[in-house]
Amino acid sequence: MNRVCEYIVVDGVAYTEKPRSWLGGWAKQLAVARHFDKYRLVSPTRWNNLVSEHGADKVQTIII
Numbered sequence: 001m002n003r004v005c006e007y008i009v010v011d012g013v014a015y016t017e018k019p020r021s022w023l024g025g026w027a028k029q030l031a032v033a034r035h036f037d038k039y040r041l042v043s044p045t046r047w048n049n050l051v052s053e054h055g056a057d058k059v060q061t062i063i064i
Contacts, residue, residue: 005064008050014039017047031064
């Protein structure tokens with residue numbers, strides 16, 4: 001099953017929003033780890049702050 005994942009890269013670290021369930025978070029972490037060496041799953045509040053600080057044009061998508 002393919003999913004679209006939004007992410008933003010800040011200072012060489014890819015940030016993506018954490019899913020609501022722990023199982024979803026575990027699956028997303030495994031999938032994102034295949035694409036990035038440095039990554040962080042962040043809360044919805046932190047995700048919104050990152051997008052506000054760096055601009056929505058910096059948000060990119062990948063299929064995981």
